[in-house]
Amino acid sequence: MLRFEATQLILKYAGDRPIVANLGPTTDELWHAQHRDRNFYTYGNMGLCSSLALGMAVSTDEQVISLDGDGSLLMNLGAIATIGREQPKNLIVVVWDNEKWDQTGHQPSHTAMGTDLEKVAQSCSIAHTATVTDLEELETVFRTALEGDGPWFIVAKTESSGPMPVSPIEPEMTLYRFRNSFIS
Amino acid sequence: MGALREGNTLKDLLKQPDSKLIDKGHPLMNWAETIVQALKNWNTSLIAYVPDISIHEVTRLIDNDPFFHLVSATREEEAIGIAVGAHAVGRNAAVFMQSSGFGNSINAVASLCVPYRTPIPMFINMRGGPGEFNIAQVPMGRATKPILDQFGLVHFTFDDDHRMDERLDGALKLCHAGRQPVAICLTKLLHGGKVA
Numbered sequence: 386m387l388r389f390e391a392t393q394l395i396l397k398y399a400g401d402r403p404i405v406a407n408l409g410p411t412t413d414e415l416w417h418a419q420h421r422d423r424n425f426y427t428y429g430n431m432g433l434c435s436s437l438a439l440g441m442a443v444s445t446d447e448q449v450i451s452l453d454g455d456g457s458l459l460m461n462l463g464a465i466a467t468i469g470r471e472q473p474k475n476l477i478v479v480v481w482d483n484e485k486w487d488q489t490g491h492q493p494s495h496t497a498m499g500t501d502l503e504k505v506a507q508s509c510s511i512a513h514t515a516t517v518t519d520l521e522e523l524e525t526v527f528r529t530a531l532e533g534d535g536p537w538f539i540v541a542k543t544e545s546s547g548p549m550p551v552s553p554i555e556p557e558m559t560l561y562r563f564r565n566s567f568i569s
Numbered sequence: 570m571g572a573l574r575e576g577n578t579l580k581d582l583l584k585q586p587d588s589k590l591i592d593k594g595h596p597l598m599n600w601a602e603t604i605v606q607a608l609k610n611w612n613t614s615l616i617a618y619v620p621d622i623s624i625h626e627v628t629r630l631i632d633n634d635p636f637f638h639l640v641s642a643t644r645e646e647e648a649i650g651i652a653v654g655a656h657a658v659g660r661n662a663a664v665f666m667q668s669s670g671f672g673n674s675i676n677a678v679a680s681l682c683v684p685y686r687t688p689i690p691m692f693i694n695m696r697g698g699p700g701e702f703n704i705a706q707v708p709m710g711r712a713t714k715p716i717l718d719q720f721g722l723v724h725f726t727f728d729d730d731h732r733m734d735e736r737l738d739g740a741l742k743l744c745h746a747g748r749q750p751v752a753i754c755l756t757k758l759l760h761g762g763k764v765a
Contacts, residue, residue: 388609402704404660405654425657427588427681428680428684429676429679429681429684430646430676430677430680431676431682432646433646433647433649433650433681435658436642436649436650436654437646437650437653437654438654439640439650439651439654440615440617440640440650440651440652440653440654440655440656440657440662441654441655441657441658442654443615443638443640443651443655444615444638444654444655444660444662445658445659445660445678447658461644461646462715463642463643463644463647464647464650466641466642466643467640467641467642467647467651470641471640516655521690555686556684556685556686557684557686557737558706559656559685560685560686560687562658563596563657564656564658564659567657567659568645568659
């Protein structure tokens, strides 16, 4: 499944729910798929996408969606343990797992060599997990996650969508737009 | 814990970190209670931290107070991410860590807090200063403030609790006014520190 099509599918069902996007192509593709105030784009801080989403989830009653990546999450596997410890019912983590570090020369990531992020999540007491390989499976699992309690941890095996223009890099405006949608 | 005063040696004070000190006839909060009250005054209810024995007294108070949600992170950069996430949905948040942990969080501060302009108070237990017993703690302890300076981030050092409530209140006000992290450096002279 192409990551951009998967991103479009998430947006189709996300409604007004906040979405945090991993740095690089995930942020760019979210911006191009549908720019909205409740997209929290990241431009650095590799590995912190789902930590940001956790901080949001324990601070709002709304469902929070994290669009993480295999390379980034491998940099901060402790985030999964903390999510398992906190058990936020309103957090859905989706990992775009293309089994490589696409931005740095397509080197195979650990998920290409046997690391199973879904099993990591399960071992961290996250009860609702899935690994999906096509859009139909992602649609079914994501809609189920939206309708019930989490935390959810969904590994989506994806392929890169090809080059896409870099989205505007405006962290201060990203935070301003996003935060205002909660406090105003 | 109070500042050194006549008849009160540092050694005496270190032996009784939970004691309520009396100054000018008024009961005073100890340093840990003062921090808790300052956080409440600034409606800062999400605390992300990595445990540290030297400031356990304050994180224990936080953990036992239903006003707060204390999130235990596995690493300090994760704590920064969690705190920024809370801020992004409108909740004031702070982090507690050791100076060595600040080292673990540097890129999170540099690439997240600074460019997004997030007012996250960082309570840092300073290792590597007077009384340090562990050589491995010295380099990062010594480098913490210069690194903060390189980021242009303000830091305040608390060696004692003299006017601590006012100074903390001012630090938190500056943090929010500047929409940048402010480091509140807590030293062994304040909290007694870890002993070998």
